Amino acid sequence: MSKTLHRPVSTQGLAFILILSALMAFTSLSVDIYLPAMPMMSASLHGNTELTITGFLIGFCLAQLVWGPISDRYGRRLPLLIGMTLFIVGSIGCALSQTIAEIVFWRVFQAIGACTGPMLARAMIRDLFSRTRAAQMLSTLIVVMAIAPIAGPIIGGQLILFTSWHAIFWLLAIIGIAMWVALRWLPETLAPEQRIHASLCQVFRNYYDLLKQRQFMRFTLALTFYYVSAYTFITASPFVYINYFHVSAQHFGYYFAVNIVGVMGMSILNRRLVHRFALEKLLKFSVTLSASAMVLLAVTTYFSLGGIGLMMGLVFIFFAMNGVIASVTTAAALDSVPRMTGAASALIGSLQYGSGILSSALLAIFNSGTPLTMALMMASFTLTSFVMSFLAKD
Template structure:
């Protein structure tokens, strides 16, 4: 580890956390505004949900672009370009008057934010072994986890006192502050490789080298499929909590914050468990827990016992499991790569977000005025992830440092 990172470890981790969190924050902040935006644009809530789907697609696509750039030009330059794109897109969201334009601008906004997500993961990989990286990912998740706790409440407050356009003004200002912090306070962790080719054939070969690695693709898919439940929750929670259960925007913000705190608690407990157990062991146990909670959700639906308190508690425990899955599967997946850390991080994020986009789209398409679409996708993702994890355990060997 370089002396500059040691001397500024807390500042560096905070900036990396903010870079990682700006994407999730951009999702969570405007969730309470779905019905308001639908009314303003004279459209339906399921149409507004597509602004979330387009955001996931933008992050999935954009990370594939940033990966090679991070490996060739170093970490900071692509990060700054992405933040600039995000800033401009956020400002444009304020002035749009068409829902289709907003769907596209959210895609553009995502292209800007995903640079931070890829870059932060790559910078962690630059400095740490797999076990240490899992601990650092847990620290980053602390910052990321604060996002869904604060964001809906902030969004609800803005909607109470202003209108939804101020949400995007807030995001523009936030991105500007992160841009300044990244430019002046974040130490460069990798200067880049001038010989790294950006020719399409070379980029494809590098991605193939990553995706054909059994450890990478196995744990990438385990984590990504498990994450599908989280994205289904993000897509459906506004309707389920506000319209189905009748919560006000302020109550929704508080409920969302309570549920999100589960991931913060889990990621910090994860640092303790890593002292005695491997990332593979922890993530498999968390997979089993999440699948069990997913089944309980479906049972509650079938038996008509899905009251609001039951829903809140079950989702809390569901996300508690995810707080252990994400940092551990990410760390194991990225372990085999150092020189291709940017490309590996990009591919990891792309696959995760692509599956997330699919999950949110399915929730939108199956929308039927009930919690079934959201909870059904959450349960399916958890069970599929567990099945894959059990298969991988028998057939794929990992070498954790």
């Protein structure tokens, strides 16, 4: 980056926070914005639109494993710029698609670029800040990035009132272009002397070393299983709310946004909590509350109690805890492997977002046309997250 053309933003300034928050939000925006259009897309493309989420998450999961070691060797900015270019091309491909096969292909392509955003935003935070401060900064990013899953379904729902679902992906391409321009001002956070200068083959072997790090893997798996539950709701909710409870596509975004308000509120509170309590204690409390809510959801859904109101309340509790779980597990996991931050962030992101592949596959196999499959899956995997969090040592 030429300093005569671009003045990097301060790593302590608002612009830096906003850019990193936008990068963190790319996954949510890319998935959530077209959720209200999924039933319409199914009718238009004559296929299973859950596969568009599966395809995106496959690309997102696998590509991070490549970008992580590359960023440890060549720095954070170059992979971000290349990734955003791929995201733009993939979004245009989605907008022009006419079949399920075409859009799934371009969703994979889109994800290969999109994954650089949240993965490298986490790595940049760890480059700059210590364990507790990193958890606080990640909570700040989650508050700002939560705008995406609130605004995304609302914008998508309103767009399909006036135009086709194709317009949603044209909008994503425009957002990608704006993000690419903003990245020109983002500073490099990994100094040359901190980069790994071994061969890329050796760098990729870091994944094997990470898999052997028990503490790192316990925090990572606690987050992964929690996100299997989260993606179960994200994938199933359009059909549960719109088809089963007869919520209109235009109002679906508001129902979905209620959960994100909980995420934002707990993320703000977590900025204070991380200074008063150990990260492990915060994790155990939040995942216990989430698991309790999901077990209650499974029981009440099985007996058809409470209807949509009780379901929304219990899911709200589950998602509110994301404001603690995501930042705490990420900060603690990365702190346990300080010399492999890029690869570690990539592995965390790969498992975290790749968990949605399992969610969508299980929903496709066991979907009963009622909320019961969703509720049972959310309860099962949140309980698994609960077990992993208690295996992590204080």
